[in-house]
Amino acid sequence: MSERTTDYEAVIVGAGFGGMGAAIELKRQGVDRLAILEREDDLGGTWHVNHYPGLAVDIASVTYSYSFEPNPSWSRLFAPGSELKQYAEHIADKYDLRRHMEFGVVVEEAAWDDDAEAWTVRTADGRSITARFLVTATGFLSQPYTPDFPGIDTFAGEIIHTTAWRDGYDFAGKKAAVIGTGATAVQLVPEIARTARNLTVFQRTPIWVVPKVDFPIPPPIRRLFAAVPFTQKAARAVNTSLLEMLMVFGVLHYRQAKPGNQLAALLSKAHLRTQVRDATTRKQLTPSYDFGCKRPTFSNRYFRVFNRPDVELETSSITRVEPDGIVVDDGRKIEIDTLVLATGFNLWDVNFPAFTITGRGGRDLGKWWREGRFQAYEGITVPSFPNFLTLNSPYSYSGLSYFTTIEGQMRHIARLFGEMRRRGSTRFEVTAEANEKFLDEVTRRLGDSVFYAGDCSASRSYYFNQHGEATLLRPQATLPSLREMETFPLDDYTYA
Numbered sequence: 001m002s003e004r005t006t007d008y009e010a011v012i013v014g015a016g017f018g019g020m021g022a023a024i025e026l027k028r029q030g031v032d033r034l035a036i037l038e039r040e041d042d043l044g045g046t047w048h049v050n051h052y053p054g055l056a057v058d059i060a061s062v063t064y065s066y067s068f069e070p071n072p073s074w075s076r077l078f079a080p081g082s083e084l085k086q087y088a089e090h091i092a093d094k095y096d097l098r099r100h101m102e103f104g105v106v107v108e109e110a111a112w113d114d115d116a117e118a119w120t121v122r123t124a125d126g127r128s129i130t131a132r133f134l135v136t137a138t139g140f141l142s143q144p145y146t147p148d149f150p151g152i153d154t155f156a157g158e159i160i161h162t163t164a165w166r167d168g169y170d171f172a173g174k175k176a177a178v179i180g181t182g183a184t185a186v187q188l189v190p191e192i193a194r195t196a197r198n199l200t201v202f203q204r205t206p207i208w209v210v211p212k213v214d215f216p217i218p219p220p221i222r223r224l225f226a227a228v229p230f231t232q233k234a235a236r237a238v239n240t241s242l243l244e245m246l247m248v249f250g251v252l253h254y255r256q257a258k259p260g261n262q263l264a265a266l267l268s269k270a271h272l273r274t275q276v277r278d279a280t281t282r283k284q285l286t287p288s289y290d291f292g293c294k295r296p297t298f299s300n301r302y303f304r305v306f307n308r309p310d311v312e313l314e315t316s317s318i319t320r321v322e323p324d325g326i327v328v329d330d331g332r333k334i335e336i337d338t339l340v341l342a343t344g345f346n347l348w349d350v351n352f353p354a355f356t357i358t359g360r361g362g363r364d365l366g367k368w369w370r371e372g373r374f375q376a377y378e379g380i381t382v383p384s385f386p387n388f389l390t391l392n393s394p395y396s397y398s399g400l401s402y403f404t405t406i407e408g409q410m411r412h413i414a415r416l417f418g419e420m421r422r423r424g425s426t427r428f429e430v431t432a433e434a435n436e437k438f439l440d441e442v443t444r445r446l447g448d449s450v451f452y453a454g455d456c457s458a459s460r461s462y463y464f465n466q467h468g469e470a471t472l473l474r475p476q477a478t479l480p481s482l483r484e485m486e487t488f489p490l491d492d493y494t495y496a
């Protein structure tokens with residue numbers, strides 16, 4: 001597409017499903033001189049980094065995959081994490097992406113050079129790489145968060161963050177603690193409870209958990225999916241529609257469909273009722289915020305763990321960590337020798353964006369977002385940042401499966417690059433007006449969502465940024481949002 005004046009036509013940062021989707025689309029658009037720079041030592045993003053016991057998708061695999069690359073071999077309805085990693089490898093091979101990838105490359109900053117009409121990407125090992133286009137695909141949940149508990153450095157036992165799992169770590173005979181009760185802990189806690197001598201789960205905020213309808217996919221069904229792909233497509237359509245109802249009626253249209261949301265909460269409460277014997281524990285495990293304020297999760301094993309005599313739910317707040325235990329606010333010390341941090345990720349301080357990005361006129365994207373409002377036109381482009389596509393952006397997350405988001409973005413890229421080709425241009429930039437219009441529209445629509453019309457005050461949800469705004473999800477049903485991504489007005493951009 002462009003003359004060879006830069007090292008690459010495009011640099012993509014991140015080799016997860018987002019980065020690979022962007023690479024597939026850019027190659028379709030004729031952009032073949034591209035580099036995919038990845039911080040980790042292999043591809044797969046989340047599914048490479050996370051390999052704690054119990055890891056599995058919580059969106060059925062027929063939906064949690066590219067629609068154009070169905071995988072008939074999923075072993076279960078909700079595939080285990082290792083199969084997602086294999087699927088990522090299959091994608092890289094099939095779409096010839098590996099030759100573009102470089103691992104162990106930490107990007108520290110990227111700056112737009114208006115004279116050269118190119119991005120300069122600087123890496124931690126001191127390299128400067130130039131490219132006409134920059135794509136960030138660094139994930140939403142890729143900057144692990146470790147709370148700064150007083151005394152944590154003095155702890156004499158093992159500390160393991162779930163994103164740095166020590167494969168094969170043996171919990172047998174261990175006095176273990178897990179801090180955190182998010183989706184990760186919900187998967188991990190039952191696994192640790194199976195082998196540890198005892199386990200204390202530190203909960204600050206309870207999570208809504210609904211039953212998980214999961215089962216192995218029988219080989220004849222897998223063979224049918226392989227032989228008649230339409231059947232898997234139909235299964236995908238049914239599952240995606242169910243998720244869509246949950247998203248649209250449970251979260252986005254809370255104001256109009258409150259009973260739908262309440263029904264989901266009721267289902268979770270009934271699930272808890274059937275799984276946990278002790279009434280006090282049940283009360284402690286019951287959230288006091290509306291369903292959907294933070295990402296609910298699915299499990300048939302999590303609640304039941306709290307019936308075990310060797311598992312304690314601890315709801316007092318943590319005062320400090322000592323070499324042999326955790327002291328809580330009433331002065332008790334819970335003695336432990338293994339501390340698991342299921343404390344999640346830092347999104348809003350360090351992940352949007354994941355490194356310094358400077359656009360036209362020296363505009364610093366992170367500063368601009370934090371000091372003003374988080375925003376991105378159609379969740380992918382930003383005014384004053386020419387030739388820049390930011391995949392993990394405010395208002396970009398569409399539908400409940402990440403693949404809906406990336407496939408919408410691939411459509412956007414196709415339309416934008418198609419127009420540039422038609423005009424013979426090599427530069428695009430979204431107009432400030434189009435961006436403002438989009439921001440106004442999503443802000444208006446979010447007014448109906450559970451985030452604003454419901455009660456989320458006790459949720460401590462990472463959906464909310466430091467200004468108290470829920471700027472992660474795109475408040476639109478999947479089909480109109482996909483349609484918008486391939487029909488947006490072309491003059492919402494300037495071209496040169």
Ligand code: NAP
Pocket residue numbers: 055056057058059141147148179180181182183184185187202203204205295318342343344345459460462
């Ligand atoms: P998370 O949802 O952010 O949960 C972090 C947990 O750590 C929360 O319970 C939080 O409590 C607790 N925590 C943080 N700081 C604390 C402190 N100082 N003291 C006490 N507790 C503290 O992170 P996550 O569980 O890793 O999940 C993140 C997201 O990853 C999920 O929402 C989901 O989208 C995704 N995920 C998906 C899957 C899957 O698909 N299979 C599996 C795992 C994760 P508060 O709530 O009180 O802040």
